[in-house]
Amino acid sequence: MRPPLVLTVAGSDSGGGAGIQADLKTMLALGTHGMSVLTAVTAQNSLGVQGAWELPVEAVRAQYRSVVDDIGVQAVKTGMLSSAELVAAVAELLAGTGAPAVVDPVGVSKHGDALLAASALDAVRTALLPVATVATPNLDEVAQLTGVRVESRDDLRRAADALLGFGPRWALIKGGHLSGDAVDLLTDGSEEHWLSAPRLDNRHTHGTGCTLASAIACGLAKGRSVPRAVREAKEYVTGAIAAGFALGGGIGPVDHGWALGREAAEGDPAGGDAAGR
Numbered sequence: 001m002r003p004p005l006v007l008t009v010a011g012s013d014s015g016g017g018a019g020i021q022a023d024l025k026t027m028l029a030l031g032t033h034g035m036s037v038l039t040a041v042t043a044q045n046s047l048g049v050q051g052a053w054e055l056p057v058e059a060v061r062a063q064y065r066s067v068v069d070d071i072g073v074q075a076v077k078t079g080m081l082s083s084a085e086l087v088a089a090v091a092e093l094l095a096g097t098g099a100p101a102v103v104d105p106v107g108v109s110k111h112g113d114a115l116l117a118a119s120a121l122d123a124v125r126t127a128l129l130p131v132a133t134v135a136t137p138n139l140d141e142v143a144q145l146t147g148v149r150v151e152s153r154d155d156l157r158r159a160a161d162a163l164l165g166f167g168p169r170w171a172l173i174k175g176g177h178l179s180g181d182a183v184d185l186l187t188d189g190s191e192e193h194w195l196s197a198p199r200l201d202n203r204h205t206h207g208t209g210c211t212l213a214s215a216i217a218c219g220l221a222k223g224r225s226v227p228r229a230v231r232e233a234k235e236y237v238t239g240a241i242a243a244g245f246a247l248g249g250g251i252g253p254v255d256h257g258w259a260l261g262r263e264a265a266e267g268d269p270a271g272g273d274a275a276g277r
Contacts, residue, residue, distance in 0.1 A: 136216070
């Protein structure tokens with residue numbers, strides 16, 4: 001049987017830990033068919049982002065139409081959209097697709113590198129968030145978009161209310177930067193779901209935001225409700241963080257294949273046995 005179809009519209013991470021690469025790994029791990037629309041190319045490793053080059057809007061639009069018009073899609077996830085023009089174009093495409101959309105309003109990288117032009121913030125607020133089924137900002141991103149600085153659990157409510165004012169059906173405010181357990185708030189303005197996971201002693205967390213948003217999109221493509229899709233996605237990304245590993249000289253990635261087993265990796269490192277196979 002054909003697996004559920006999920007499309008990511010995002011930038012490339014040459015180091016493989018975030019962006020398009022993280023999205024497609026997540027989609028494979030969760031039993032869906034991942035497809036991609038590349039919005040930007042980055043020179044990126046465990047130490048940071050050394051360069052970024054946005055693709056032309058017409059190239060992004062052509063990729064999207066090529067995939068959706070022929071293959072179709074059951075959920076879309078957006079990530080790095082660095083300019084106002086790109087944000088507006090992708091929002092228009094999403095509005096005409098009819099599939100649930102998970103918007104990860106990527107503002108900065110794990111290392112603090114800017115990935116969204118300040119001039120694009122208004123386009124995110126007025127064009128992209130209104131077509132989102134779920135918006136998934138972290139605390140820095142929600143402060144950029146709403147001006148609400150989150151320092152406590154009650155602030156999560158204020159941030160979610162402010163974000164919902166821009167039009168997404170659901171807001172998931174990720175509280176991972178607060179002290180204590182990693183507590184997130186999912187709300188549509190009428191019901192609240194608090195999701196908590198123990199804070200793990202692992203600095204190798206590159207790609208968590210991309211991975212979570214992609215996992216939510218996978219759940220929606222399978223027909224899950226938003227609360228269930230988010231709950232299952234948080235469980236998946238918590239496991240991926242626990243299995244995160246060192247890579248290069250900086251912050252390593254989460255392990256997208258943590259639940260798939262290690263049979264291949266644990267084989268003979270020489271690639272054969274004594275018989276020379």
